[in-house]
Amino acid sequence: MHIKILGPGCANCANLERATREAIDGLGLSATVETVTDYGEIAAYGIMRTPGLVVDEEVVLAGLVPTTARVRELLSARLA
Amino acid sequence: MTTDAPTRTGHPGLRRGATLAAAALGWWALYSLNLPFWDWLLGDVAGLDLDSRAGGAVHFFLYDSVKILLLLTGIIFVVTVLRSFMSVERTRALLGGRREGVGNVLAAGLGVVTPFCSCSAVPAFIGFVAAGVPLGVTMSFLIASPLVNEIAIALLLGLFGIGPTLLYVAAGLTIAIVAGWVIGRLKLERYVEPFVFETKLRGKPIDPAYGLTWDDRVRMGVEEVGAILRKIWPYLLVGIGLGAAIHGWVPAEWFAAHASADNPFGVLVAVGLGVPLYSNAAGILPLVDVLFAKGVPMGTLLAFMMATVALSLPETILLKRVLKPRLIVTFVSVVAAGIVAVGYLFNAIL
Numbered sequence: 001m002h003i004k005i006l007g008p009g010c011a012n013c014a015n016l017e018r019a020t021r022e023a024i025d026g027l028g029l030s031a032t033v034e035t036v037t038d039y040g041e042i043a044a045y046g047i048m049r050t051p052g053l054v055v056d057e058e059v060v061l062a063g064l065v066p067t068t069a070r071v072r073e074l075l076s077a078r079l080a
Numbered sequence: 081m082t083t084d085a086p087t088r089t090g091h092p093g094l095r096r097g098a099t100l101a102a103a104a105l106g107w108w109a110l111y112s113l114n115l116p117f118w119d120w121l122l123g124d125v126a127g128l129d130l131d132s133r134a135g136g137a138v139h140f141f142l143y144d145s146v147k148i149l150l151l152l153t154g155i156i157f158v159v160t161v162l163r164s165f166m167s168v169e170r171t172r173a174l175l176g177g178r179r180e181g182v183g184n185v186l187a188a189g190l191g192v193v194t195p196f197c198s199c200s201a202v203p204a205f206i207g208f209v210a211a212g213v214p215l216g217v218t219m220s221f222l223i224a225s226p227l228v229n230e231i232a233i234a235l236l237l238g239l240f241g242i243g244p245t246l247l248y249v250a251a252g253l254t255i256a257i258v259a260g261w262v263i264g265r266l267k268l269e270r271y272v273e274p275f276v277f278e279t280k281l282r283g284k285p286i287d288p289a290y291g292l293t294w295d296d297r298v299r300m301g302v303e304e305v306g307a308i309l310r311k312i313w314p315y316l317l318v319g320i321g322l323g324a325a326i327h328g329w330v331p332a333e334w335f336a337a338h339a340s341a342d343n344p345f346g347v348l349v350a351v352g353l354g355v356p357l358y359s360n361a362a363g364i365l366p367l368v369d370v371l372f373a374k375g376v377p378m379g380t381l382l383a384f385m386m387a388t389v390a391l392s393l394p395e396t397i398l399l400k401r402v403l404k405p406r407l408i409v410t411f412v413s414v415v416a417a418g419i420v421a422v423g424y425l426f427n428a429i430l
Binding site: 008010039040042043044046047048049050063 | 197276279
């Protein structure tokens with residue numbers, strides 16, 4: 001699983017990254033997490049509110065910082 | 081929040097309705113008791129002379145802080161719940177392929193109702209322009225969004241009533257429409273960083289407003305109130321503190337001599353001061369309230385407030401990522417000119 005955190009390095013982006021890493025650890029997944037800070041790259045995903053969460057090149061979340069539980073739900077839905 | 085265990089028989093919609101009704105009633109009770117409470121506590125219990133300078137300033141500071149906090153809490157909650165039906169993605173879809181003119185009007189209107197934080201100005205700018213929304217129409221959206229926002233409307237309503245609020249909203253929309261249209265007419269596309277036009281949108285955009293339940297919307301409302309209050313309280317305290325000091329210590333004659341409607345440079349000076357200042361409506365309106373009571377004309381004050389919330393140094397620095405300096409200077413000048421015009425117009429007709 002390849003996960004990207006989209007955001008220009010704001011506090012919310014860091015919070016999203018932390019929630020995502022916690023969710024990955026909680027689920028025992030093997031996933032790579034990459035942060036994307038370039039505005040052009042971010043906008044190319046079609047999101048207009050940061051931060052964004054991309055799983056295997058698909059945007060699953062944009063414009064808000066989810067709880068760790070919510071990220072777990074999103075990630076386990078992708079596993080099924 | 082209720083501590084009762086959820087009952088199987090209780091209808092969730094009904095329970096939510098009852099909780100909201102109780103919250104609204106509690107809010108109204110606090111709002112009505114605010115003034116008598118401070119009169120009683122500071123006047124009767126603490127024995128302060130509320131007509132003295134220090135007593136008046138303390139009373140003003142406490143009463144105004146509570147009043148503004150209550151107004152903000154109520155209005156941010158209601159607006160967030162209503163806005164959860166809109167999203168920047170939907171706005172972009174509505175604006176795609178619009179001609180200038182109609183597009184500017186629509187963009188300014190959508191700027192008011194779309195949930196949007198100026199911290200997302202850059203990705204939104206790229207997203208709009210890359211999706212084919214004209215530059216001037218995008219600008220109308222970006223100008224209207226901070227200028228006519230729920231915080232400003234909440235506080236204007238609470239402090240000045242419906243008349244000045246409608247005037248402010250109408251003026252803000254007009255500035256956003258006209259300034260965006262002018263920027264579009266000037267054909268400044270070459271001053272946008274080229275990568276914006278080269279950005280290819282891939283993947284289907286997700287709509288964050290899709291599939292939300294009423295419980296989600298109410299929770300978003302509560303979270304937003306917390307988030308905004310955490311963000312603006314320093315501005316609010318400084319604004320009310322300065323307001324209280326002016327209320328108590330700066331004589332009205334000083335303002336009458338320097339900032340009355342007779343002073344032809346009043347509005348220009350107000351806008352010149354307001355542009356580099358960075359604050360939000362919550363920090364500015366307590367000051368506006370006091371200055372109005374001291375006799376500074378409404379047009380000058382609204383111009384000061386608009387210049388402060390619509391244009392700021394940090395925002396222009398952010399926009400440098402996508403706009404070349406020439407376009408930023410044009411953007412600031414066109415908007416500032418619109419604000420000056422509105423200020424003089426209001427001073428002349430009010």
